Amino acid sequence: MTAIKETSTNFENKRIVQFQCPVSFTLEKIGGRWKPLILFNLQKGPLRYGELKRCIPPITEKMLIQHLKELEADGLVERKSLPVVPPHVTYSLTTAGKSLNTILDGMAEWGLAQQNQG
């Protein structure tokens, strides 16, 4: 992924904020450019790596696996691979991942309402 510098004020503040504010903690898990899109697409059901890629055309492969790995590490997404050739890998939401649905729906609703007014 990316090497992070654990001595910077930037890093320290990130930790402080996430520790003190549960909203920031949540945003850390579902934020970033592509995570909402990934989670949204997985809401309908499991998808293979290539299918996800096709669902989100502008994403690069690097960004896609990077975010999938983070989501997996955070326990929101589950990876299942069949050891066949060619490889067959599916990604799906875990229980924790599914528990985000109401929040994501709320955000989507708010976003649409705002867009229609602006």
Place this chain on the structure above:
Amino acid sequence: MTAIKETSTNFENKRIVQFQCPVSFTLEKIGGRWKPLILFNLQKGPLRYGELKRCIPPITEKMLIQHLKELEADGLVERKSLPVVPPHVTYSLTTAGKSLNTILDGMAEWGLAQQNQG
């Protein structure tokens, strides 16, 4: 604020994603390191600039006004200033800003639940 480069893929993707995904649109408004903290503190009622600063010790003054200005530009926060010396400025949530409360509460709840399990 910061000059942005409107020709980069980065910028283009940002636009595409926000246009196509209302969740990303919402995250753009309330994301960033300090916005959740600011919105949270204003939920209780209007605060002066200096009071806000004291509520969020690690934030720098630059970051505080920068985010306040963005929130104001997005219509989530209202700035009222009395033209006195020394200056007296208060910030409060607008109707749109207050309409975020349920979402923020949902995120806080989810974050706390996750933290207690992790």
Place this chain on the structure above:
DNA sequence: TTTGATACTTACTTTAGGGTTAGTACTTGC
């Protein structure tokens, strides 16, 4: 006359997120 309080502003540097390009291993179909 220096200090403190108010609410900022400006110029500069650092860092983390995102993007580009190319390559991996294996097999099937042309």
Place this chain on the structure above:
DNA sequence: GCAAGTACTAACCCTAAAGTAAGTATCAAA
């Protein structure tokens, strides 16, 4: 033999977000 499809990996670069440090104007109190 070469391309195409599978799911990645690795090296590198660029930029937006965040942080640092200092300065602005005005007045009152010590």
